[in-house]
Amino acid sequence: MKQPEPRHTIRFTLTTVLLAGLAWAQTNPTPTSAVAAMTELFGDQVIARGKSFEIKRSQLDAALLSFKATMAARGQVIPPAANLQVERELLQQLIRIQMLVGRATPEDRAQGRANGEKRFAQVKERAGSEENLLRQLKSVGISPDQLRERLIEEAIAEAVIIREVKVQVTDEDVRKFYEENPAQFEQPEMVRVSHILLRTVDAATREPLAEEVRQAKRKQIEELLARARAGEDFAALARQYSEDPGSKDRGGEYTFPRGQMVPEFETAAFSLKPGEISDVVTSPFGYHILKLHERLPARRIPLAEVQDRVREYLTTQAIQKALPDYVRKIRAEETVEVLVEDLKPVELADLPVETNAPAPPRARR
Template sequence: MKRFVKFLPAFLAAALLAPGHLGHLLAVTPPPTNSEPAKPSSITATDLFGDSVVAKGKGLQIKRSELDQAVSMQSQAGAQSQGIPTAQLDKSALDFLIRLHLLLAKATDSEKSNSRVLAQKVFDDLRARSGSEETINRQLRLAGLSKEAYLAQQADRMTADTVIRREIKVNVTDADARSFYETNAARFEQPEMVRISHILLSTRDENTGAELSSDLKAVKHKKAEDVLKRARAGEDFAKLADEFSEAPGAKQNHGEAKISHDDQSLPVEFKAAVFALSTNQVSEITTSAIGYHIFKLWEKIPAHKLKFDEVADNLKLALTNKAQQAELPHYLEKLWKEADVQILDEKLKK
């Protein structure tokens, strides 16, 4: 249930993403959206020392090239900008790879096959939301990834998730879920929301993310004016969104969305415009840092508390994931010992 998603990040962030856990394996990562191409490092450790084996164990071998790639991905995700030393980044990436390999070694061929199918489905859904496969491929190229490499990474993460769920048995009952619901009532309060449709005429270059020139922005604004006239003349807003909107996913959801005042991911101008509308009203053209927006408001949803029946299934899943994450370090330590993992690079041992 989409409304329940707002609750999950606050509740599960620590469990799924805590340092030393493998929680980031459980998340299916969308392609990066960097506006600038990733800057390759001038010289990698592989360039200097060859593709040596940096860690090994029973059924496990990690080479320097694989570690370099993992470090590069962490760097692109912003780890270096947070001041993490390179040596620590190397050790963190190696720890991640060892844990991933240990889990993948426990997977069946059927589980791996199912994960590849699911990874492709997720990619297809992303492609539908973005409007074209080229849009996603362009984002992947900016991060130095091929489609095949991205799909392989996502399949591995899904396989690791499957192994965790199979191997770490947790039984969360309806009573457990209801107890959490009743003792954490504030977490289930939903703020006022609006259901809208949205058309975006972007003022950013689709390849680089750079701001368009004044002349090109003027062309986009003129197009927005024409679309606004047609919307106010009574044309089907969903069809206009399908035809003109450049927002990600517009062609899949016809520009429709639910938003709240609490949504920090949206521009202030965006929220101010939609919450000022009356039902069935079409907005003026709203300008933000990413382009020109036109909104139509369909429904205002008053603040309310989610009922237990609405959240029960997702709540049980969240509590199960949390309990599994609590046991995960112990399970991984067991696998580490059984595989007799050895780190061969002396610098990575320290």
């Protein structure tokens, strides 16, 4: 229901691509793993290597499948003529990650494992259930353990970059950015609400549920409304009955400004008084009841509340500026070879270093 908040950390493209494709995979299941089938038929050829690593065909195939899933999620298809160039770029990303992991210290590995496990837990939470996660990952050709290891590996690579590509962001740099970008730190009026959702569409297929099921849910939401207005703990009711995986464990709670929720939900939330419980609200997701906890007036967020995010953003920008030269240096030290002629980059020196460009820090919404 809610738009995701942008992250301001260095993130390599491969796992970002995979995670972006999971929403598409949820409604486009694949009965068998294309990567496993190709590996069984043709073996798992080593396609690139350096002093400290090898990359096999199955790794590139998995990255390509994830990339295509992401393109499908955006309504795009890779033209056949572009397939080879996409494979070349993805292979270069795999090489970069392996080179960095090969330079990791024990401290880098410990930090990377901790960060990777945290990211995996976030993926599981967003999936809503273990069953949903398994179905989504199967559709893009990997297992939960493989995703966990991929997240950990990329987090280790990030730790190496932060340690080796040394940059310094001063307090004055942070203050200057804050003062020169006031619009980034304006927080609009927000509301903090809890809600209970009973879905009238299938969570996986987005198809409407049968009429008799919708009628039963309407009756149930009316009963829950009566219980909430009679004084039962709203958060406890949400944890027990709500079918919104993104909020039920928090007692149904969201804090948001205008423009982030579906219109029916937003209109109801902003029309309530603190402590008031709405009538039944119907949205494309199903039936809701909402309780408003508080209104948060518009304000400019003080520097003290955002200085860590500003420092992280400026550090990321500085690292990304220095990253291409650093990658060229370690590539020469690794004496990297691409063993499949078609996968060799046309002009290696011109290839970009692919990380997610960080969005400027904004007021949290």
